[in-house]
Amino acid sequence: MTRHLRVDGPTHDDRLDQMAQGVIGQPLNRLEGPLKVSGRATYAAEARPRDLAYGVLVQAAIPAGTVLDIGDAPGALAVIQDKRMIRYAAQGLDQKGPTSGPDRVEYMGQSIALVVAETFEAARHAAQTIAVRYKPEEVPVDPESVTPELPPKKQSAAGDVDKAMREAAFALDRVWRTPSQMAAAMEPHAAIAEWDGDHVTIRAALQMLSSNRKQMADALGIRESKLRLLSPYVGGGFGSKLGINAEAVAAAIAARELGRPVMVAMTRQQVFDLAHRRSETRQRIRLACDAGGRLTGIGHDVLVSTLPGSEFTEPVAQATPFTYQAAHRQVVHAVARIHRGCAGSVRAPGEAVGVTVFECAMDELADMAGIDPVDLRLKNIPDVEPTTGRPFSSHKLAEALREGAKRFGWSDRRPTGQRAEGEWFIGMGMAAAVRVNMLQESRARVTLVQDGHAIVETDMTDIGTGTYTILGQLAAEMLGLPPDRVEVRLGDTQFPPASGSGGSFGAASSGNSVFLACEEIRGQIAKAMGCNEADLTLQDGMARAGNIVRSLSELVNGTITGEGHLQPGKTEKSHRQATWGSHWAEVAVNRWTGEVRVRRMMGVFACGRVLNEKTARSQCLGGMSFGIGIALTEALEHDPRDGHAVSRDLAEYHIPTHADVPALEVHFLPERDAYVGPLQAKGLGELGICGAGAAVLNAIHNACGVRVRELPATPDKIIAGMDP
């Protein structure tokens, strides 16, 4: 039986808190950890079916035009150019395959064909050296060189920001720029396709299997029922594996054509060319406030870019309408259609760069108005969503600010440029953290077996986030089993379709479906016990109701199966849902070279119920590290002439190293959000990044008085603002 729930209203009974097993929230180690560290977890490219052939994508060497012909590849099994091959990856939640037709080139490095050979090395050699004739076209590659589109639905205004600026006691009007950024997950994209008759199985590195199956079936022109996707282990996604990409489609086409399994794994450089980039952004922020620091006007004008025809555009100002109060407000969202490679979701699309820049602007305003940056934020927290009047499902920003200030020792912060140790200026900075919260439809099946163990099955993925562990913990809690008595099976489209991992919605969406499936099982146990489910206590394999105690093996005849089905509902519209927090950083800036070292960093976060304190903390550590990357090191540079990705390996694309990341401190504020389903848990994966970089950049200013508005703040930009 399936228990359905549409989240149309609040859940005020804290059901999980009433359970007896006591494992939910506990900092359990990751279930699959030992498999991963001992090499037994097989990632997409690690299966070795008999007779496997190896494919390598051929890439366009021009930014735009038509492929006229492709030469031979001596020694290769095949050169495949099939009109079903895709030009760029699907976006997250797309229900169809992306644009196909590899004979049209839309960006430098686009996949235009596949070479298949008996070895990876032979295929790569052929792909790198094959002769291709093109008819090239001149296209724009610089977002500031074209007249941008202004999609009407993405503009918003209330009142008159210009007037607010004119009449303000303090008015700030500045422009920031952030570069293209890449997810740079450790595991490169890879797929192995194998046909059995007209049925294909693809092992792939993907984040959202149920929508990936729809995309892939559409791209290949087959029915979904003929397609099975397997992604039991994924070596990081960060958005780059939300949608199917060229390698998986090409592998399926080649395997069919050759009648044998084919693997296509991207090289590291190909990942930088072919995975979605986060668009570079230009952000003009206008802030007006009165003498007391109350905001009267907020303007956020954004310019982003992507390929012509691609729908997704970086939602930079997503949190701007609801973070702070102001009567006059405007969001301008401009889109430049250029040929730099497709833009898509990368690590907290929107807030990662939007909140970061906005929080830098708030710091500048605080400075200008002579108000403490924490106070400025506290003065401007709205009671309801300012643009709609909707209530917030929960609001913890003020608490996160106050708690963070206390824990970090904010009161010790000195005025700008007043603290130094040796040749280093020392400064402190802070920023608010905010990220929209989402739920997605998700299904799971839970089977309780007579011998007192349970199996959780869903096509949810664990991309390194801890999904196996939290879903196991949930089932253990609900069914009264020790966590090692729960087996979790993920990443297989033969299991019930889940939300997938993306937009921080995975844990809450799939977790609620497991919760519902377990409620269904509990209902059946209660029936066998002759009690109400609410009166049933399950613990350590025993069922208790009043003075009746029975073991599960007595109650379960064979197996009990329950399915859970979660759908977002009215609370999505009735309440503004978001997660909240605050970021704190102390940095050292070298007086001579402008090098920046983060000395300590802290985040305080509120995300509803924490399902596993350890995996939750790990997500925040990753997010904060990415924040350091945004602030200090990361930039995907594009050639000014043809737009190609120049910094396209991990030596040149600078994600922070261990030496760049100090010991990070993470604190969670206890919270139950009633409007996000019975788990009362919200998304967390992305919150840690949203605004983190601003704390670092604001600390740089406090240290040495330099404002860097063109990210990342590399030494050249720091010394440009320093005394000689």
Next chain:
Amino acid sequence: MREFTFHRAASVADLPAGATIIAGGTNLLDLMKLEVIAPEALVDITRLPLDRVEPEGEGLRIGALVRNSDLAAHPTVRRDYPVLSRALLAGASGQLRNMATTGGNLMQRTRCPYFYDRRMACNKRDPGAGCAAIGGVTRNHAILGASDHCIATYPGDMAVALRALDAVVEIDGPSPRRVPLADFHLLPGDTPHVETVLQPGEIITAVILPAPVGGQQRYRKVRDRASYAFALVSVAAVVGMDGGRISHAALAFGGVAHKPWRDPEVESLLLGREPSDALFHEAAEILLRPAQAHGENAFKIPLLRRALMATLRDATGMETTA
């Protein structure tokens, strides 16, 4: 990667003609995978007895196969040539330093992204093809000694310290010889594909360090992240003081040219003078007089000045405080 033959050399005399030497392979394998180079034959020299550090006269003879990690940790190097130890530890990552060898590190190719990208014109890869880096993304490119044919930099750290230490490269081959490191790497001129004086059939067998000169030794590397990044600029300094005056000055610079850069005029200016900001400014002026920016890398000019100022203040006992 193109198919190649593989031979393991039994002796220095056993090097097949035309074969490309592989030792640690930390750079060569990347280049082969990308087919930036495509040797038909590789000769592995890692079994040759070239992995010792031993005294030579008052100096030190470092075998070509001594690993970067071992050299950095060698007690004599740490005591007598600390600038070398510091430069080595500022380079690459722990894993790479465990593989990379002394000789191989001298032969490291540039990190110019246009050199690594077969779609782009590059006079190093394909003499006469042109230079796509000029007019492109030039953040890591040269400000000194570049040409219209090539603006790439030599990316290593170890060689910068060796340059300041007046190291000599020992070469075996048809006519064994010793070449000062100063003359080992070449400026690009109109033949940027010729990067060193090493001829086909020759092999680096050792690097010789002269007698230690003492003094204050510094290696200051400025980079875009705290570890595992190539130098934006670096300064290797060996500075001696006598009676409040500079008695010895050897300064080499990395990340700014096609070879570890050194300017005798800068050093002679400093000799016999009392340290002061004015003096160091003058030194920087001389150093940077021939500097030429290529777009984005213009920041290297002030950055090198600042790095030099800080290093000289530090090495001469002046304050560097903020």
